[in-house]
Amino acid sequence: MPQRDNPYVIMVRRLFHHRSALLGMFLLGILLLCAIFAEQIAPYDPIVPLKDAKRRATPCIHLLGCPADKPQHLMGIDGNSRDLFSRIVFGARLSLQIGVATVTVAIVIGGLLGAIAGSGFIGGWVDDVIMRSLDVLMAFPSLLLAIAIVAVLGPGLINALLAIAIVEIPIFARVVRASVVSVREMDYVMASKALGASDLRVLFNRILPNSVSPLIVQGSLGIASVILSAAALSFLGLGAEFPTPEWGLMLGEERNSIFNAPFLVFFPGIAIMLTVLSFNLIGDGLRDVLDPRLVHGG
Amino acid sequence: MIQFLIRRLILVLPVLLGILLVTFTITRLVPGDPCYVMLGEHATQASCNEFKARFGLDKSIPEQFVRYVFNIMHGDFGNSLKDRRPITLIISERLPMTIELAFLAMLFASIFGVILGVVSALNRNSATDTFTMLFANMGVSMPVFWLGLLLAYFFALVLKGTPFALPPSGRLSATMSLVPLTKVWGITDATGLKAFLLAMLSNSAIMNGLLTHNFALVGDAVKHLILPAVAVGTISLAIVARTTRSALLEVLGQDYIRTARAKGLPYALVVRKHALRNALIPIVTIIGIQTGALLSGAVLTETIFSLPGVGSRMVEAILGRDYPVVQGFSVVIALIFVFTNLIVDASYAYLDPRVRVK
Amino acid sequence: MKRILFVGLTAVLLASFVLSACGTPATEVPATEAPTSAPVATVAPTEAPTAVPFVGEKMQAPDCNFGGNLKAVEAVDQSTVKFTFCAPEPAFIAKVGSVEAFNIYDSDYLKETGGDATKINENPVGTGPYIVKEWVRGDHITFVPNPTYFGTNKPANSTFILKWNKEAAARLLDLQAGNVSGIAEVTADDLPTIEADPNLQLAPRKINNFLYLGINNTYPPFDNEKVRQAFAMLIDKQKIVDDFYAPGSVPATQFVPPGVKPGYTDGYVDTTYDVAKAVEMLKAENFDFNKEYTLSYAERTRPYFPQPTKIAQAVQAQLAEAGIKVKLSMEEWATYLPATRNGDKELFFLGWSEDYPDATNWYDVFLTGSSKAFGNAFPDIVERIQKAAQSGDPVERQKLYDEVNKLYAQHVPTIVIAHGTVNQAYLASVQNVKIGPYNENFDLMSTSDGTLIFSQDGEPVSLQCADETDGNSFRACNLLFSKLYKFTTTSIAEPDLAEQCVGNTDATEWTCTLKKGVVFSNGATLDANDVVASFSAGYDYNSPLRKGNSGAYQYFKDLFGPKVLNQPAE
Secondary structure, eight states, X not given: OOOOXXXXXXXXXXXXXXXXXXXXXXXXXXXXHHHHTHHHHOSSOSSXXXXXXXXXXXXXXXXXXXXXXXXXXXXXXXXXXXXXXXXXXXXHHHHHHHHHHHHHHHHXXXXXXXXXXXXXXXXXXXXXXXXXXXXXXXXSOHHHHHHHHHXXXXXXXXXXXXXXXXXXXXXXXXXXXXXXXXXXTSHHHHHHHHTTOOHHHHIIIIIHHHHHHXXXXXXXXXXXXXXXXXXXXXXXXXXXXXXXXXXXXXXXXTGGGTTTOTHHHHHXXXXXXXXXXXXXXXXXXXXXXXXXXXXXXX | OHHHHHHHHHHHHHHHHHHHHHHHHHHHHOOSOHHHHHHGGGOOHHHHHHHXXXXXXXXXXXXXXXXXXXXXXXXXXXXXXXXXXXXXXXXXXXXXXXXXXXXXXXXXXXXXXXXXXXXXXXXXXXXXXXXXXXXXXXHHHSOHHHXXXXXXXXXXXXXXXXXXXXXXXXXXXXXXXXXXXXXXXXXXXXXXXXXXXXXXXXXXXXHHHHXXXXXXXXXXXXXXXXXXXXXXXXXXXXXXXXXXXXXXXHHHTSHHHHHHHHTTOOHHHHIIIIIIHHHHHXXXXXXXXXXXXXXXXXXXXXXXXXXXXXXXXHHHHHHTXXXXXXXXXXXXXXXXXXHHHHHHHHHHHHHOHHHHHO | OHHHHHHHHXXXXXXXXXXXXXXXXXXXXXXXXOOOOOOOOOSOOOOOSSOOOOOOOEEEOSSSOSSOSEEEXXXXXXXXXXXXXXXXXXXXXXXXXXXXXXXXXXXHHHHHHTTBHHHHHHSOXXXXXXXXXXXXXXXXXXXXXOTTOOSSSOOSSSEEEEEEOSOHHHHHHHHHTTSOSEESOOOGGGHHHHHHXXXXXXXXXXXXXXXXXXXXXXXXXXXXXXXXXXXXXXXOHHHHHHHHSOTTOEEOSSSSOTTOTTTOXXXXXXXXXXXXXXXXXXXXXXXXXXXXXXXEEEOOOBTTBSSHHHHHHHHHHHHHHTTOEEEEEEEOHHXXXXXXHTTOOSEEEEEEEOSSSSXXXXXXXXXXXXXXXXXXXXXXXXXXXXXXXXXXXXXXXHHHHHHHHHHHHHHOSEEEEEEOOEEEEEETTOBSOXXXXXXXXXXXXXXXXXEXXXXXXXXXXXXXXXXXXXXXXXXXXXXXXXXXXXXXXXXXXXXXXXXXXXXXXXXXXXXXXEOTTOBOTTSOBOOHHHHHHHHHHXXXXXXXXXXXXXXXXXXXXXXXXXSOBTOOOO
């Protein structure tokens, strides 16, 4: 029999040929570098104010002509005399942690709910109840709901992430439920059951692996969305606490500097955008690569 | 079709009740005291006890809920704790502003999103396609508040003094008046629903201007809404573009399209007659679903651009523990969603007969 | 079967909704409020020709045991009002001239509206230089000159528009673009931009205020006086003022700002910044350096707190230098204030802007233990403050306050940090801009086209200022109403509605003679009953004119209390 390539290898190869996904992975690479090697890359401490620095000083880049006797601050100095570049670099670590942690929680809980609902395991009415409650949840604009939850729990990074996770759960529940439902009726599942496999075993061995691809796609897009929401909540003052170098927090702090020190607003915003962009591009790329229909069409 | 609608309508009720229950519970679990917000640094225990009694916050919780639901059915959403104005009045002032913003944002997002999506789908995998999709992706990845600030910076500061300058905040120029329609038309006896509708129309600067032929007002209002609408709509634009592209691609790949082309029909005709119409379904769905993103974006944009809409008032109310406003606005927003979804589902069912049978 | 049940239940629910909705009609929803300009009196205001005997009204407390200081307000005759106090009230004129809470309303108007804020907002009737033309909710209020204004200086502009915008950057941009004529609360970081722009003028406001770091001395280790003293040495006040405050601001050297006289002790400095010594002291007291202490504040820009978050972070960093771990808790105003007043916060930032120029507005408010924010009051301080409040002799008061200031440095109930200057900015083309500590002279500023537009940081809550405490409402009320006295652009109270108010020898009785011929914007004439009605509405819980907004009428309690007449027990 001729050797067949592992389907995953094929998928990865296709991903590397997808132009925008490539860009996304490149950006993610830079991000990971910053996150892992933050202490080495950042020239200053992100939290302790600098003693002799001039507050809100514009960026001084030696390569671009700033005199060598002035200390280099690639992105300038913020309102509390801290080096902005260092804060951005440490912020990368924080954002990645936020994104991955929150999405993981949402996938686990949402996936569980979706699987229970879709499998008709306990009874069809459970499906209705769960999906209707999730509909109610989805009836609210996500940011407003997250704000409301944080208003109850109190501001703070952990509470904000909890709120965002709750808001993200319905999406993952839907994804898992959809693939569970679609697979449930398929022949090979029926066959397994006819052969005597228990429902739970079928769930784990047959159904869940089928939802892995949409989950990966949604997961990547979910990380993008979580980072944006966390930034929005921090911007409003409901998320990360000072002096954490969270990008949304930095934007919120300096939003009144837009007209007289725009660099303080520009850099954190770019950082958020590039990070979210990278996950969106990767997610889109994965979706293109994993969706068999689009490959053959056009 | 009718059966479908009725079935969907019936399913709406438990969702509504659930929403009421949730909003009621959430605001009751919140820590802090609304009293002190209203009295500033001069509040004391005594004045707050009296304040609580005056606003009925001392009755038992189940009783408060039943009272609340009953009142809502009568159109009475209670009064704001901040200035004791009826919430229906506040809604009639704030909702038109948000609807105007959402509508313009939706217009911006739909028109440009569809154009962008069609262009990329027809030029698949070319440089145009990649750049357009990248641009669309950037739009989705940008934080709304950042985009708003940058737009304000560019159009209000950089372009200051040029004919292209746009105002960075506010809904109208200071010298513009918003005269209520009751005054303009001399109606003095409007009550209940009629009064509410008139108030809603009066408070929408655009509608007010159109109805009273005050086109300067309309122009001024739109000018102030351009930047916020673009900021809010950019995310939706990107999503609409992406969906349009994939929907169109999917349809273009179908057999009947190939058949049409094989028959010799010109490509443009094929796209127009067959592809677009069938691609419309997911596009319409997405546009409908985008109401969520638009309202979320509205909250942040209204704050940055100082627009007196539902979003900014809602955040104020949450921070200020103004329970009735939080509840009232949540119900209204949820109602808007539920009925928008209903309309979307209905048009979806109309466009795709298979759905009706389900 | 289940389906039928479900459908049936829903049908019943639907039916009940429909029935109840069709039942009692919904409460009438008024169309958008547009305050119609009040009918204007065209007849020259003089007394009515026929002699209707004047019946003077009176608000009288049965005795002096109700817990407040104002015993009676009586209309002796048509233009004379007598105020009687239980204990000496030497600061009477300053108090009644200070805040908009003591606006005088027409008694008939009060009876008609019940003092209800929602009614007053729709149609405010006052004796001020302006009347309201329209209030576009959420956007702006338009004022036009009041034809019946009694003052000698009529408004120099033909239209005044009050706008608002929470974002300081947007306000500045509006100013630079010429969309507004003036803005409030300019941030220190924007000052260079304004100073460099020839089209703008800066207008500083010197108002006595302070920012303090509050310490609740019921929380260990802050019950230890030495620990509090050490903390006072850890704050580099000069650096904070240099970094975050506008030029002209000064670090605090004792409890009250230099402008409070009697009160301020000349040449006295109570603590110096000394990190090493402070750390030594803390170590000697076995201070726990491993514990994380919570420092709370609310993000709300005030004259004394121009950049709350940045200042809080700076102090956090300064304490970190001494090895003290501090967690910042940025709170919302709603949760923050009750928590501080309840004594829930161990360390917190708060401040104060002066209402009127007297030491009682400082010492009495903070150091007599009227709130649990700081924990236990200090009897030696309380005793001296109360003596000073009742004395009319500035020399005697200064001696007492000198002692209090020294005791303050020893006990450290709070750490006062800075006194800030506030700045407003105007277009250079606006003439005659004068900013006093308590008011701006909007009615006398003039522009080339007669329209003056001012942008502040929030919408007025209501125009029923007797029941308000926020400056954004007061700015609007100041244009529409008048008080017995007023502060224009100085710290000296000038007669406004009163010709003068004269106190008896021990300041327990004040008799005010009203100006004659003053007419409200609806044509009613001012008489002494109006003063009685306005004061009894704010001071007497049983008054039918007391609807207000929240019903608290807080300033009456603060300045003439602590309790008011017929106030329900807690």
